[in-house]
Amino acid sequence: MRIALFVTCVNDTLFPGTGKAVVRLLRRLGHTVDFPLQQTCCGQMHHNTGYDALPMVEPFLDTFEGYDAVVVPSASCAAMVREAYPRLAAGDPALAARVAALRVHELSELLVDVLGVTDVGAYFPHTVTYHPTCHSLRGLRVGSRPHTLLSAVRGLKLVDLPAADECCGFGGTFAVKNPAVSAAMCADKVGHVLHTGAEVLVAADNSCLMHVGGALARQRTGVRVLHLAEILAAT
Amino acid sequence: MSTYLGLPTFPRAAESSTVDSQLRANLRNATHTIRDKRAAAIGELSDWPELRAHAKAVKDHTLRHLDGYLEQFESAVVAAGGQVHWARDAAEANAIVIALVREAYAADAPPAGGPAWATGVGGSAARPGGAPWAEVVKVKSMATQEIGLNEALEAAGIAAHETDLAELIVQLGGDTPSHILVPAIHRNRAEIREIFRTRMPDAPADLTDEPAVLAAAARTHLRERFLTAKVAVSGANFAVAETGTLVVVESEGNGRMCLTLPETLISIVGIEKLVPTFADLDVFLQLLPRSSTGERMNPYTSMWTGVTPGDGPSAVHVVLVDNGRTGVLADEVGRQALRCIRCSACLNVCPVYERAGGHAYGSVYPGPIGAILTPQLRGTSSALDASLPYASTLCGACYDVCPVAIDIPEVLVHLRGKVARGAGHPVEKAAMGLAGWVLRSPRRLAWAQRWAVRTRRLQPKRLPGALGGWTDTRDLPAVPDESFRDWWLREGAE
Numbered sequence: 001m002r003i004a005l006f007v008t009c010v011n012d013t014l015f016p017g018t019g020k021a022v023v024r025l026l027r028r029l030g031h032t033v034d035f036p037l038q039q040t041c042c043g044q045m046h047h048n049t050g051y052d053a054l055p056m057v058e059p060f061l062d063t064f065e066g067y068d069a070v071v072v073p074s075a076s077c078a079a080m081v082r083e084a085y086p087r088l089a090a091g092d093p094a095l096a097a098r099v100a101a102l103r104v105h106e107l108s109e110l111l112v113d114v115l116g117v118t119d120v121g122a123y124f125p126h127t128v129t130y131h132p133t134c135h136s137l138r139g140l141r142v143g144s145r146p147h148t149l150l151s152a153v154r155g156l157k158l159v160d161l162p163a164a165d166e167c168c169g170f171g172g173t174f175a176v177k178n179p180a181v182s183a184a185m186c187a188d189k190v191g192h193v194l195h196t197g198a199e200v201l202v203a204a205d206n207s208c209l210m211h212v213g214g215a216l217a218r219q220r221t222g223v224r225v226l227h228l229a230e231i232l233a234a235t
Numbered sequence: 236m237s238t239y240l241g242l243p244t245f246p247r248a249a250e251s252s253t254v255d256s257q258l259r260a261n262l263r264n265a266t267h268t269i270r271d272k273r274a275a276a277i278g279e280l281s282d283w284p285e286l287r288a289h290a291k292a293v294k295d296h297t298l299r300h301l302d303g304y305l306e307q308f309e310s311a312v313v314a315a316g317g318q319v320h321w322a323r324d325a326a327e328a329n330a331i332v333i334a335l336v337r338e339a340y341a342a343d344a345p346p347a348g349g350p351a352w353a354t355g356v357g358g359s360a361a362r363p364g365g366a367p368w369a370e371v372v373k374v375k376s377m378a379t380q381e382i383g384l385n386e387a388l389e390a391a392g393i394a395a396h397e398t399d400l401a402e403l404i405v406q407l408g409g410d411t412p413s414h415i416l417v418p419a420i421h422r423n424r425a426e427i428r429e430i431f432r433t434r435m436p437d438a439p440a441d442l443t444d445e446p447a448v449l450a451a452a453a454r455t456h457l458r459e460r461f462l463t464a465k466v467a468v469s470g471a472n473f474a475v476a477e478t479g480t481l482v483v484v485e486s487e488g489n490g491r492m493c494l495t496l497p498e499t500l501i502s503i504v505g506i507e508k509l510v511p512t513f514a515d516l517d518v519f520l521q522l523l524p525r526s527s528t529g530e531r532m533n534p535y536t537s538m539w540t541g542v543t544p545g546d547g548p549s550a551v552h553v554v555l556v557d558n559g560r561t562g563v564l565a566d567e568v569g570r571q572a573l574r575c576i577r578c579s580a581c582l583n584v585c586p587v588y589e590r591a592g593g594h595a596y597g598s599v600y601p602g603p604i605g606a607i608l609t610p611q612l613r614g615t616s617s618a619l620d621a622s623l624p625y626a627s628t629l630c631g632a633c634y635d636v637c638p639v640a641i642d643i644p645e646v647l648v649h650l651r652g653k654v655a656r657g658a659g660h661p662v663e664k665a666a667m668g669l670a671g672w673v674l675r676s677p678r679r680l681a682w683a684q685r686w687a688v689r690t691r692r693l694q695p696k697r698l699p700g701a702l703g704g705w706t707d708t709r710d711l712p713a714v715p716d717e718s719f720r721d722w723w724l725r726e727g728a729e
Contacts, residue, residue: 016719041674050651138631171628179704180250214709
């Protein structure tokens with residue numbers, strides 16, 4: 001299958017390892033990966049902060065329509081395209097029809113639902129705990145797909161994260177606009193992660209991991225954060 | 236809500252809460268307890284999704300035809316011997332209540348047409364000292380908090396006694412509520428004992444902090460009020476258009492006392508409280524207690540329809556309050572907030588509320604629902620009100636538990652748009668404008684990424700200005716050797 005990668009602007013700029021992992025993983029599974037170079041950003045930061053993201057919709061459509069599948073290694077950006085784009089395009093039937101025709105999937109959705117794979121042949125000999133980010137859990141409702149994928153990884157020991165469904169406190173510009181509450185939420189998430197004894201915290205959103213991981217690093221906990229794609233790509 | 240003017244913005248107030256260890260512990264314990272009870276109570280319902288969808292549909296239908304249902308309700312109340320008053324805003328509602336209390340206390344009231352303080356006309360003019368000339372007992376009511384009724388009554392020389400235990404704690408403490416259902420959630424029992432000991436004249440000398448002992452002290456204190464007050468003031472959880480019936484749902488029985496003992500009963504009801512028929516209560520009386528206290532059914536459900544001769548109050552008044560609601564109704568996205576049945580499930584699951592506390596929201600409506608209701612009822616012209624739509628990570632936990640399916644994150648984003656299109660912050664606007672300009676063009680984005688890679692060694696570990704909030708508690712991610720796009724150009728493409 002020919003799959004387009006929407007790597008997202010945050011991964012493109014700060015976490016290229018995640019994009020490379022998606023490419024490696026999908027090629028290993030026998031698929032062709034395209035990276036349309038005219039892609040930029042879905043507009044989530046602007047939209048969620050109250051600024052007009054409509055100018056980002058049409059370029060996104062021009063870039064990604066016509067693909068069998070578009071994979072996004074970020075639940076929040078995938079949720080932006082699937083949930084917010086239809087609202088932004090609501091006033092323009094032609095645009096709304098183009099948005100409705102998009103086939104955008106978060107990575108675990110693509111693997112489990114579209115490609116029908118649960119064992120991707122990965123090897124990762126570490127103790128790992130999984131944080132279901134809010135947009136995975138309550139936005140896209142990816143459910144147990146990431147657990148299913150992680151459970152099939154050789155050598156990986158998956159431990160439950162207490163209070164996993166609680167937000168980590170990132171929230172995009174919330175982390176800067178409400179730094180005290182954001183830090184308080186992060187402190188609790190860090191406490192729960194440390195409680196598990198895991199070496200690695202994994203999630204489907206590098207933005208949340210940048211926030212929790214930034215605190216884990218500042219406190220010299222020795223726990224590292226990794227995107228789901230990087231564990232699934234490891235052999 | 237005049238008592239809240241001049242308060243700091245949400246982030247500033249929340250910052251103080253985050254370092255208050257007592258407050259944090261009180262909130263964590265209380266919200267987690269109610270949260271777990273609610274989850275268990277909802278978990279018992281196999282038809283929760285259907286009940287929720289039905290309740291949403293009933294409320295939406297009612298709001299769409301609100302004009303007709305309001306008139307139907309008025310006719311039904313009048314036919315049952317009650318009286319209906321219409322109040323455009325808080326000042327009108329307060330003046331109506333004060334006039335009705337004057338009628339009930341005709342013998343003791345100051346002369347009619349007297350000074351502003353005694354009539355409520357022309358604002359809350361300060362009243363000269365002296366004992367109150369009338370007493371009112373109150374059922375817990377968000378609408379009366381919203382219109383600042385207690386303050387208006389006090390200014391007119393009328394003593395208003397809160398009879399809900401938590402509202403009594405708040406009133407005696409000279410405090411404001413911090414939760415819709417549990418107004419004194421920010422207090423623990425040791426603090427409550429201290430408030431009773433110092434502020435309640437008839438508190439027993441050997442008062443302990445045992446909940447039963449505290450409740451008994453409050454009961455003794457309140458009993459006298461129930462028996463002497465000629466007027467009771469309540470809100471209503473629901474108002475039935477078909478029959479003119481008002482419904483109050485409560486746990487302590489204090490409401491039942493207020494609704495049955497005094498001669499005059501005045502109910503302050505927001506116009507969004509209507510449901511079309513008596514049968515509609517079936518759904519809401521399942522959803523409300525399970526969502527709010529986590530109980531299958533609340534201990535006391537009182538319903539009354541006008542006047543029943545020889546039984547309960549002989550004068551029954553309903554004050555229908557708009558106070559900004561028709562403005563909310565005109566907003567296609569924001570109007571869903573009027574479906575709210577004030578269960579406060581959204582507060583109890585909100586990670587931001589749990590750490591900021593209710594007072595940080597600067598409104599009688601705290602938490603996620605407050606963050607969408609207050610800026611709609613009051614507007615976003617003050618710095619506090621403009622900060623409320625941003626008091627959320629958009630995590631969506633509130634939407635998941637809402638029994639009337641209010642998409643709170645959607646409304647928050649909608650209101651953020653209003654704030655950003657208004658005066659806003661010039662620096663933020665410039666930054667978002669620049670970011671948008673870079674992010675709209677692959678060429679400019681690639682240039683910015685290469686510039687970031689080249690200047691890596693020069694970048695500070697701590698960010699300046701408003702961005703310092705990030706690096707105060709977190710390390711920044713390292714900028715990689717090259718962007719994904721440059722890797723793809725170099726060797727990614729097959």
